[in-house]
Amino acid sequence: xxxxxxxxxxxVEHFLEQCLASVRQALKGIEGxxxxxxxxxxxxxxxxxxxxxxxxxxxDNKENLGFAKANNQAIRQSRGEYVLLLNPxxxxxxxxxxxxxxxxxxxxxxxxxxxxxxxxxxxxxxxSKRGLPTPEVSFYKIFGLSSLFPRSRRFGKYHxxxxxxxxxxxxxxxxxxxxxxxxxxxxxTGLLDETxxxxxxxxxxxxxxxxxxxxxxxxxxxxxxxxxxxSTKKSSANYVFVFxxxxxxxxxxxxxxxxxxxxxxxxxxxIWFRAGLALVARFIRKIFLPVIDAAFIGAGLYFICEVWQKxxxxxxxxxxxxxxxxxxxxxxxxxxxxxxxxxGGYDKPIKLGKMALGAIIGTGxxxxxxxxxxxxxxxxxxxxxxxxxxxxxxxxxSRLFLHRLRIExxxxxxxxxxRIVIVGDDDExxxxxxxxxxxxxxxxxxxxxxPAAVEVDFADSSRISPLNEMVHIYHINEIIFCxxxxxxxxxxxxxxxFSQKSxxxxxxxxxSLYIIGSNNINHPGDFYVYNINNISRPENLRRKRxxxxxxxxxxxxxxxxxxxxxxxxxxxxANLLSVFLGFKSWVGYNLSIPLSHRFPSIKxxxxxxxxxxxxxIDNPATIDNLNIVYARDYKVWNDLQIIxxxxxxxxxx
Numbered sequence: 059x060x061x062x063x064x065x066x067x068x069x070v071e072h073f074l075e076q077c078l079a080s081v082r083q084a085l086k087g088i089e090g091x092x093x094x095x096x097x098x099x100x101x102x103x104x105x106x107x108x109x110x111x112x113x114x115x116x117x118d119n120k121e122n123l124g125f126a127k128a129n130n131q132a133i134r135q136s137r138g139e140y141v142l143l144l145n146p147x148x149x150x151x152x153x154x155x156x157x158x159x160x161x162x163x164x165x166x167x168x169x170x171x172x173x174x175x176x177x178x179x180x181x182x183x184x185x186s187k188r189g190l191p192t193p194e195v196s197f198y199k200i201f202g203l204s205s206l207f208p209r210s211r212r213f214g215k216y217h218x219x220x221x222x223x224x225x226x227x228x229x230x231x232x233x234x235x236x237x238x239x240x241x242x243x244x245x246x247t248g249l250l251d252e253t254x255x256x257x258x259x260x261x262x263x264x265x266x267x268x269x270x271x272x273x274x275x276x277x278x279x280x281x282x283x284x285x286x287x288x289s290t291k292k293s294s295a296n297y298v299f300v301f302x303x304x305x306x307x308x309x310x311x312x313x314x315x316x317x318x319x320x321x322x323x324x325x326x327x328x329i330w331f332r333a334g335l336a337l338v339a340r341f342i343r344k345i346f347l348p349v350i351d352a353a354f355i356g357a358g359l360y361f362i363c364e365v366w367q368k369x370x371x372x373x374x375x376x377x378x379x380x381x382x383x384x385x386x387x388x389x390x391x392x393x394x395x396x397x398x399x400x401x402g403g404y405d406k407p408i409k410l411g412k413m414a415l416g417a418i419i420g421t422g423x424x425x426x427x428x429x430x431x432x433x434x435x436x437x438x439x440x441x442x443x444x445x446x447x448x449x450x451x452x453x454x455x456s457r458l459f460l461h462r463l464r465i466e467x468x469x470x471x472x473x474x475x476x477r478i479v480i481v482g483d484d485d486e487x488x489x490x491x492x493x494x495x496x497x498x499x500x501x502x503x504x505x506x507x508x509p510a511a512v513e514v515d516f517a518d519s520s521r522i523s524p525l526n527e528m529v530h531i532y533h534i535n536e537i538i539f540c541x542x543x544x545x546x547x548x549x550x551x552x553x554x555x556f557s558q559k560s561x562x563x564x565x566x567x568x569x570s571l572y573i574i575g576s577n578n579i580n581h582p583g584d585f586y587v588y589n590i591n592n593i594s595r596p597e598n599l600r601r602k603r604x605x606x607x608x609x610x611x612x613x614x615x616x617x618x619x620x621x622x623x624x625x626x627x628x629x630x631x632a633n634l635l636s637v638f639l640g641f642k643s644w645v646g647y648n649l650s651i652p653l654s655h656r657f658p659s660i661k662x663x664x665x666x667x668x669x670x671x672x673x674x675i676d677n678p679a680t681i682d683n684l685n686i687v688y689a690r691d692y693k694v695w696n697d698l699q700i701i702x703x704x705x706x707x708x709x710x711x
Contacts, residue, residue, distance in 0.1 A: 059089055059090065059091060059136075059137040059138045059139065060088055060089045060090055060138060060139050060140065060159060061085070061088055061089070061090040061091075061138045061139070061140050061141075061142060061155060061159060062091050062092075062093065062132075062133075062137060062138030062140070062141045062142065063081055063085070063090065063091070063092045063093065063142045063144055064093045064095065064129055064132040064133060064136065064141060064142065064143050064144065065077065065078075065081075065092070065093065065094050065095070065144050065145070065146050066095045066097065066125055066128040066129055066132075066143075066145075066146070067094055067095065067096045067097065067099060067103050067146045068096070068097040068098075068099055068122060069099045069100065069101045069103065070099075070101075070103070070146050070147055071099070071101045071102050071103040071106050072570075072572040072574055073146050073147040073285060073574060074094070074103055074106070074107070074146040075106055075110065075567055075570055075572065076149060076541070076565060076567045076570070076572075076574050077144070077145075077146050077147070077148050077149060077150075078092070078094070078107070078110075078111050078114065079541065079567050079568065079570075080148075080149045080150045080151075080152075080541075080546050081144070081150060082111070082113075083152045083545075083546070084150045084151065084152055084153070084154050084155045084156075085155060086152075087156070088155055088156060088159070090138065090155070091115060091136065091137065091138065092111075092113065092114045092115065093114070093115045093116075093117060093132035093135065093136065094107050094111075094114050094115070094116050094117070095117040095119065095128040095129065095131055095132050096116065096117065096118050096119060097119050097121070097122040097123055097124075097128055098119050098120055098121050098122050100649065100652065101652075101657070102652050104116065104118050104652060105652055110569075115132075115135070117131055117132060117135075119131075124252070125234070125250075125259060126250035126251060126252045126253075126259040127250075127252045129143055129249075129250050129259075130249045130250055130252065133244065133249055133250075134249075138241065139240075139241050140159060140162060140238055140239065140240060140241065141238075141239045141241060141244065142155075142236070142237070142238045142239070143234055143236075143237040143238075143239070143260075144235070144236055144237075145234070145235040145236070145284065145286075147235075147284065147285040147286045148175075148235060148236065148282050148283060148284050148285070149282060149283040149546050149549075149550075149565065150236075150280075150282045150546065151280050151281060151282065151545070151546045151547040151550065152545050152546055152547055153280060153547065154173065154280040154281075154282060157277075157279055157280045158171055158173065158238050158277060158280065161275070161277055161279075162238065162240060165275070167272060167273050168240065168272065168273055168274075168275050169239070169240055169243035169247075169267040169268075169270065169272025169273060169274060170232050170237060170238060170239050170240070170243065170263075170264060170267050170272070170274045170275070171232070171237075171238040171274070171275045171277050172186060172187065172229070172232040172233050172236055172237060172238070172274070172275070172276055172277065173186070173236050173276075173277050173278065173280050173281065173282055174186050174223065174276075174277075174278040174280070174281045174282075175233065175235060175236065175281070175282055175283075175284040176281055176282075176283055176284070176550060176553065176554065177283070177284065177285065178283060178285050178553075178563060178575050179553060179556075179561070179562075179563060180550065180552075180553030180554035180555070180556065180563070182223055183284055184217040184219060185217065185233050185235075186223070186233065186276060186278075187217065187218045187221060187223070187227065187229045187276040188216060188217055188218060188229065188230065188231035188232075188233070188261075189215040189216055189217075189218050189229070189230045189231065190230040190231060190261070190265060191216070191231075191261065195215045195216050204216045204217065204219070208220070218230075218276075221276075223278060224278055225278065226275060226276065226277055226278065226279070227275070227276045228273050228274065228275060228276075229274050229275065229276045230264060230265070230268065230274065231260065231261050231264040231265070231274070232260060232263075232264045232274050233260060233284075234259065234260035235282075235284045236282055236284070237260060237263075239263075239267075240272070243267055243270065243272050246270045247263065247266040247267055247269075247270045248266070250262075250263055251263070281550050282550075283546075283549075283550060283553075285574075285575075347404075348395065348404075350456075351395060351452075351456070352391055352392075352395060354452050354456070355391045355394060355395065355448070355449050355452055356387055356388070356391045358445070358448040358449075358452060359387050359390060359391060359441075359445045359448065359449075360383075360387055362441055362444045362445055362448060363378065363383060363386075363387065363437070363441055366438065366440065366441050366444070370438075370440070371438060378437065382435065382437075386437055390424055390442070390445060393420050393423055393424050393427075394416075394417055394420040394421070394424070394445075394446070394449045395420075396420070397416045397417065397419045397420030397423060398412075398413055398416030398417055398420065398453065399416070400416065400600070400604070401413075401415050401416035401419060402416075402597045402600070403416045403417075403453065405596040405597065406596075408457045408460070408461065410453075410454060410457060413450075413453045413454070413457065414450060414453075414454070417446060417449050417450040417453060418446075418450075420446075420449075421442065421443070421446040421449075424442055424446075425439065425442060428442060475500045475501065475502035476499055476500060476501045476502065476503075476504075476535065476536050477501075477502050477503040477504075477532060477533055477534050477535050477536065478494070478501060478503070478504045478505070478534070478535075478536045478537070478538060479504075479505050479506075479507055479525070479528060479529075479532075479534050479536075479537050479538070480504065480505070480506050480507070480538045480540065480566075481507050481508075481509060481525075481537065481538065481539050481540060481544055481552075482506070482507075482508075482509065482538075482539070482540025482542070482543045482544070482566070483508060483509065483540070483542075483543050484506070486540035486542050486543055486566070486568075487506040487540065489566075490538055490540060490566045490573060491504065491506075493566070493571065493572075493573055494573070497573075503532060503533075503534075505528065505532065505534075507525065507528070509540075509543045509544045509548075525537070525552065526555075526556075529556070529561065534561065535560065535561060535562060536561065536562040536563070536564065537552075537556075537561060537562075537563050537564075538563075538564045538565070538566055539552070539563070539564070539565050539566065540566050540568075541565050541566060541567050541568055542566075542567075542568035542569075549565060562575060563575055592689065592690050592691060592692050593658050593660060593688070593689045593690075593692040594658030594659070594660075594689075598692050599660070601694050602643065602645075602660070602692070602694070602697065603640070603643075605644070605694055605697050605698065606637050606638075606640075606643050606644050607638070609637075609644055609698075609701060610634060610637050610638045610644075613634060613708075614634070623705065623706055624705075624706060624708055624709045625706050625707060625709055625710075626709030626710065626711070627709060628709070629709035629710060629711045630708050630709035631709075632711065633664045633708060633709060633710075633711070634708075637664070640661070641661070642661050642662050642663065642664060643660060643661035643662070643663050643664070644663065644664050644665060644697065644700075644701050644708070645663045645664070645665050645666065645667075645696075645697045645700050645701065646660055646661060646662050646663020646664075646665075646666060647660070647663065647666060647667075647685045647688070647689075648666035648667060648668050648681050648684060648685055649662070649666075650668075650681060651678045651681050651682065657685065657689055658689060664707075664708060664710055665700050665701060665704040665707060665708070665710070666684075666685075666688075666700075667684040667685065667687070667688040667696075667700060668680075668681060668684055669700055669703060669704035669707060670699060670700045670703045670704070671703075
């Protein structure tokens with residue numbers, strides 16, 4: 059056996075399917091085997107592998123064992139002369155395996171090998187080649203010197219950015235996303251260190267390979283797509299703690315005591331520095347715009363009140379009570395903003411119509427509330443109407459301004475309509491178009507291009523004349539490749555040719571319900587999925603949360619009475635608290651069987667669609683179909699009906 063491919067999977071069914079399809083093509087003519095170790099996924103990954111890739115050796119874990127332990131499970135069973143550790147969010151070229159094996163065969167001192175990786179836009183991923191995280195290198199990385207001086211041999215050691223990415227080089231560290239290992243080397247170094255749960259195990263093994271007398275190589279003569287790259291939510295504080303804790307484990311294992319103290323001090327400094335930045339950045343992103351909106355709306359309303367009372371209501375002197383003015387302005391501002399929010403005015407991309415509708419509805423609510431107030435607590439209806447005009451004008455002007463600045467996620471919705479080219483034959487192009495139609499994608503223009511019309515010059519991948527011209531003429535913003543008709547090698551070359559343009563790329567695996575892509579290393583991946591996207595729309599997620607809160611409040615108001623009708627009162631109390639705090643939803647998917655699709659993510663439900671039926675449902679096909687219909691056709695009324703039918707089971711745990 060020449061090659062054993064090991065893939066550890068956790069809840070990325072759509073990526074895994076595409077990865078396995080590319081691996082199947084790359085293994086043609088090679089004596090090999092493929093292992094998929096699933097770490098207790100709940101998204102249907104296991105079922106998909108069994109149905110579509112029966113040749114794969116599947117290890118179905120009943121808990122998440124972590125990356126290192128899961129890989130070791132398969133390595134111990136494998137028989138290949140070479141072992142490839144491969145991430146599920148990758149796509150390999152058809153010649154990748156043959157090229158890397160040929161290099162390893164002629165390079166006996168090579169213990170491990172990594173390849174050139176690109177993201178979902180064809181951009182080179184710097185983690186393709188890395189140096190050891192010594193205290194010095196870590197210091198330069200933590201404080202940004204490696205980014206400021208990437209060509210420096212001193213400061214650029216973390217990603218070895220001073221080395222030519224187009225040439226073969228000896229490197230210190232291989233990426234766990236694609237890590238080809240010689241069996242002989244593993245016999246000497248041992249397997250992955252299971253002390254590492256996530257992150258750091260590839261660095262540790264790479265270092266042990268060097269200590270065993272072998273060399274690690276960066277091999278750019280083949281490329282792979284790695285969708286996530288370094289984008290596993292690096293802006294999150296959780297990532298910072300997990301990653302840098304892995305670095306501490308590495309340091310304690312390999313560094314001398316004097317270096318260890320220095321390294322741990324640097325790591326602790328980095329943890330608090332980066333985690334602090336992550337938390338501050340996340341907080342600012344969440345509240346910055348609403349705070350600015352509140353300030354401008356409130357200031358405008360205050361100005362209107364001052365002018366109106368001085369010139370119209372109290373022309374001869376006098377003024378509204380300061381307390382009344384302050385409370386009134388704050389209340390009106392809040393009501394206008396919450397109305398805009400509930401109507402989708404803060405969704406991305408920006409929808410001016412929803413903002414306008416939210417401001418109008420908010421005005422109506424304020425006028426109704428105003429009419430119910432005692433006379434002494436009233437301003438003037440004219441102030442409300444003038445304030446409404448200012449609020450509406452402010453929202454429109456501010457969003458148009460943000461749009462003009464081309465700030466990410468603040469573009470107008472009209473500009474987000476997809477102008478798509480599908481590269482594939484007639485049958486595949488029509489199949490992909492059907493998926494697009496049923497996934498609810500907003501398409502302004504769509505065109506089909508036969509693969510034969512796409513010219514790829516591998517010496518100069520930018521020379522893709524027909525596609526290039528079409529992009530410019532028809533203002534295309536997305537290209538979808540039919541993997542059945544065009545090779546992975548050609549897809550990567552085509553993507554690289556457009557890597558400097560604002561084009562999104564997606565791949566449609568053959569006979570799949572998914573169209574998969576990722577914009578860049580800062581986006582973990584996106585996809586179009588057949589039929590079931592409705593529940594994931596921001597307005598529906600928001601409505602679902604409001605239903606949960608509204609039902610919870612009603613249940614609290616009638617709490618003593620409700621307990622008489624609930625089968626499990628203590629479970630109900632726990633569920634009520636969990637739903638109120640946002641850990642659960644009153645209604646979710648039926649998880650009694652593995653999900654057959656990559657369903658849009660929602661909170662775990664106390665009840666599920668099957669609870670609407672009068673009798674228990676045990677048939678897996680029926681349960682699966684109910685989940686699909688619930689996600690596809692989500693309406694608030696559906697949740698309310700399920701809650702009504704399953705009221706006595708609200709205490710179910």
